[in-house]
Amino acid sequence: MRRIALQSGLLITTILSVPVLAQENRIEGTVTNNADIVVTASRQATSLQDTALNINVVSAERLAASGVTDTSQLQRVVPNLQFSSSGQSSFVYLRGIGSNIFGGFSSNSVATYVDGVYAASQGLSTQELFDVQRVEVLRGPQATLYGRNATGGAILLSTENPTDTLSAKFDSDFGNYNNVRVSAAVSGPVIGDTVKARIAVLKYTHDGYTTNLRTGDGIDTRDYWAVRGTLLIDPSETISVTIKGNYARENGAPGSSYPLEPNSAAFSNGPPFPFPPFGPQWLASRYSSNPREVYNDIINHLPTETYGGLLKVDLDLGGANLVSTSSYQADKIGPTFQDLDDSEALIRGYFPGFSEGKYYFQDVILSSNPGSGPLNWMVGGTYTKEKTKGGGAFLTQYGPFGDPVEPSSFASDKAYAVYGQASYDLSSMFRVLAGLRYTSETRSGRSGASSKKVTWEDISPKFSLEFRPRADLLAYVSATKGFKSGVFDPRDLNNVGNPEKIWNYEAGVKATFLDGRATFNANAFYYDYTDLQVFSGRQTTNPNTGQVEIIPLVQNAGSATVKGIEVETTIRPTDIFTVGANIGYLDAHYGKGSIQADTSVAGNPLIDINGYRMLQAPKFSGSLFLEANLPLGDESSLVFNADVFHQSSRYFTAFEDASLKTGSYTTANARLTYNLPGNNVYVAGYIRNIGNTLIVQSIGRVLPVGRAASYGAPRLYGVQMGFRF
DSSP: OHHHHHHHHHHHHHHHTOOOOOGGGOOOOSOOOGGGOEEOTTSSOEEGGGOOSOEEEEEHHHHHHHTOOBGGGGGGTSTTEEEEEETTEEEEEETTEEOOOOSTTOOOSEEEEETTEEOOSGGGGSOBOOSEEEEEEEESOOTTTTOTTOSSEEEEEEEOOOOSSOEEEEEEEEETTTEEEEEEEEEEEEETTTEEEEEEEEEEEEOOSEEETTTTEEESOEEEEEEEEEEEEEEETTEEEEEEEEEEEEOOOOOOOEESOTTSHHHHOOSOBOOTTSOOBOOOOOOOSSTTEEOOSSOOBOOEEEEEEEEEEEEEOSSEEEEEEEEEEEEEEEEEEEETTOSSSOSOEEEEEEEEEEEEEEEEEEEEOTTSSSEEEEEEEEEEEEEEEEEEEEEETTEEESOSSSOOEEEEEEEEEEEEEEEEESSSSEEEEEEEEEEEEEEEEEETTEEEEEEEEEEEEEEEEEEEEETTEEEEEEEEEEEEOOEEOSSOTTOEEOOEEEEEEEEEEEEEETTTTEEEEEEEEEEEEESOEEEEEEEEEOTTTOOEEEEEEEEEOOEEEEEEEEEEEEEOOSSSEEEEEEEEEEEEEEOSOEEEOOTTSTTOOEEEOTTOBOTTOOSEEEEEEEEEEEEOTTSOEEEEEEEEEEEOOEESSTTOOGGGEEOOEEEEEEEEEEEOTTSSEEEEEEEESTTOOOOEEEEEEETTTEEEEEEOOOOEEEEEEEEEO
16 A cells, blocks of 8 residues: 555646646536437437437446446446456356357357447457447347347447547556556647547556465456557548557456355365276365455466557548448467366366467448438448467376367358448438348357358348437337357367347337436337357266366257346436436246256256246346536535446356356445546545445356356455546
């Protein structure tokens, strides 16, 4: 803490020496009226309240007030959204729809787009949020415009662009666990009004939330830095070119799961654990009853490097607009060291592992000018190409198995789509919309001596009807089909999961009232799902090592239905106070169909899961927030933000296994900000997870320790300082 105090003192001195700042860069309150929010979910800039889509928009100010620093934390402010992780893979669930199938042989069911570019890698699904404009969460299958592998929905991240005048911002955060998070951005013209530039950087470190008692080191640490550069070139009034480049590196130690069964073979010194072909073995590992303490013989290490860029060309053709977006992204992970048995015994470790991926993206869209007449249309095409490879050695007490250098698995994916969408104003009150997307995706893979190549095709339509009885009220109904391509089992390429198909029937309303001081958005939906992909594990004996292992198993659940309601409301009763709520309810169950049981049932028999609750689908989730913005007499202001998040129980398996279920929990956060005179410089104090709730992120089975869980961050507190000019 002494180091933090010294850094804070130096920072305060620096901030107070900043000259008088421009008024257009004042720091204001965090809550924005929904009627004023502009979104791009329809591939055109439209008002949130005038867009007939179910969108949850989180502004940069709201992210800061709620302490949301990466996309995995969005579930605190977006109902029916879930994040979990495993190693370098991140899994996203929206309205109970997601995928826990890892590796290059699959994709997430909730698509992530950064500045319009599809983030193909599962590791890229979790994005650090710095120098961002907003995050848009689109619920439900997206079909026409963002339809690739978006059966659950899409997350759109928009970063800041260069400004017309010279500007800069600086934000810092110093907290417990030696947390230091510092970001900065500088923007402005380079050559008159023709060329503008922006550069943003982030450095983020903190000590581990969990201690490895064997070594005394902290795990789940962060050591992350990133830089993003943007060049905006406007050679004429009809041409605009945007060039962005990004680089990021993570050197922290990922977290380890906490064993939940102290009487398992790894800790009880008996009975001997079967370890063919070496015979039954005695295992001995110490155990701590504190969930923030573990005994691991291998120190986890997961270095990650990501980089890439995009080129966007926007042409005004007079009666239409043409936009081309090209991108290349790459990631490198490794050498990876992981304790796979979550114990002190040297039973299984990944030592070392690595993976590499290259991702190409091209999208071209031609659209009419908004407001040019009753007919609004767009047509486009998208092409993506992905190449990944990975490998590693398994380390046991009997020596390593596998090659630690040569890749053991390769995956390739090529997909293209053509799409079109048109809307027509039947009158001042009614509008109809129809869209269509054709997708062709070819996925190939090689794991060991096995190889596989499969192509899937689909046509996904969308229909909607909008009703606007007055300017501040919109009602809509829609029917949308979603499609997700098939998957391979990473260990057995002959185990192929069929594509998922979904129909979503939805009705919604968006209302603005009290002279714009209040908004109310609500919707109800019904999903009819076919061939929902399910990922579980089965016990088997590895023929190369003789070890009993849990290996992946890809299956299709037959059918599923999801029904739900979502409500978002914001009310500003006075100029000082703003209150709001985001609430989601889910009724998600599997339909007719049997799948092979996971490791909880001996022999892995087929089990009829008809009527079982879907995994990662809590019945209820929601948040409440309050903001009090009090102007002071010297042109300064005091802003208080508080929010509460609640989530009901959820399963981490498709079999309603109570041992792989977490209970409900509630967390609260608070932040107090003092904006200095002029509202250009601020100092804030915050506390997150006030009750120090133990948040279960995932529960799974690990041999030989039994069940193991991973947890979210504990109580965090600190101070923040920054400025704008």
